[in-house]
Amino acid sequence: MTVTQRLYQAARPVWEACHAHPFVRGIGDGTLPLEQFRWFLLQDYRYLFDYARVFAYGVIKARDPELMRIFSVNLDAILGGEMRLHRAYMARLGIPEAQVFAVQPALANLSYTHYMLAVAAAGGPAEIVASLLACSWSYAEIGQRLADLPGAAEHPFYGEWVQGYAGADYQKTNAALVALMDTLAQDCSEADYQRLEEIFVSCSRYELGFWDMAWKREP
Numbered sequence: 001m002t003v004t005q006r007l008y009q010a011a012r013p014v015w016e017a018c019h020a021h022p023f024v025r026g027i028g029d030g031t032l033p034l035e036q037f038r039w040f041l042l043q044d045y046r047y048l049f050d051y052a053r054v055f056a057y058g059v060i061k062a063r064d065p066e067l068m069r070i071f072s073v074n075l076d077a078i079l080g081g082e083m084r085l086h087r088a089y090m091a092r093l094g095i096p097e098a099q100v101f102a103v104q105p106a107l108a109n110l111s112y113t114h115y116m117l118a119v120a121a122a123g124g125p126a127e128i129v130a131s132l133l134a135c136s137w138s139y140a141e142i143g144q145r146l147a148d149l150p151g152a153a154e155h156p157f158y159g160e161w162v163q164g165y166a167g168a169d170y171q172k173t174n175a176a177l178v179a180l181m182d183t184l185a186q187d188c189s190e191a192d193y194q195r196l197e198e199i200f201v202s203c204s205r206y207e208l209g210f211w212d213m214a215w216k217r218e219p
């Protein structure tokens with residue numbers, strides 16, 4: 001088994017709970033109330049700034065120019081790619097970008113991003129990728145599963161979201177991150193692996209908490 005296959009197995013129950021979460025299901029069948037999505041969108045846009053900062057830590061901690069470039073390209077893909085989706089929804093909902101920064105980050109949001117930033121500050125490139133991977137990979141899988149539901153990708157409001165994460169660009173970027181995790185963890189000891197698993201599973205639990213926070217609009 002590769003390192004990422006092991007990580008995937010370890011996080012499986014938490015990921016299944018994400019797939020089964022009413023927020024995620026609601027995007028899939030189009031019944032998610034707009035107020036919940038609006039709350040999520042504002043929180044998630046803020047989240048992505050800190051998520052991007054974790055990649056920036058990767059740029060700092062990379063020991064070779066090729067790895068430095070990979071982190072930098074990913075950082076750009078978030079600011080210019082994924083966040084474009086958020087900005088399009090914000091325009092549709094009439095939310096000016098400045099309003100995002102007036103919103104208080106929810107505790108589940110703040111805890112998640114600060115955990116990743118703490119891991120990144122203390123660790124090296126492998127720990128950094130482990131902390132980013134649960135986010136990227138779980139959204140890639142959620143996008144794919146939702147796109148398989150009849151009508152979900154064509155939904156007049158949520159279809160764009162489904163297409164964004166199921167789309168080739170996002171899937172390709174995620175697959176590269178999965179491959180990078182395997183490369184960076186290639187020769188790690190079992191103790192090192194355990195640390196990566198702890199990070200990956202913790203971030204997966206934070207993912208579940210994020211869906212729950214959005215569903216309940218928990219400040």
Ligand SMILES: Cc1ncc(CO)c(N)n1
Pocket residue numbers: 044047048082134135136139207210
């Ligand atoms: C909370 C969260 N996790 C993962 C992603 C995917 O980048 C996102 N946009 N938000």
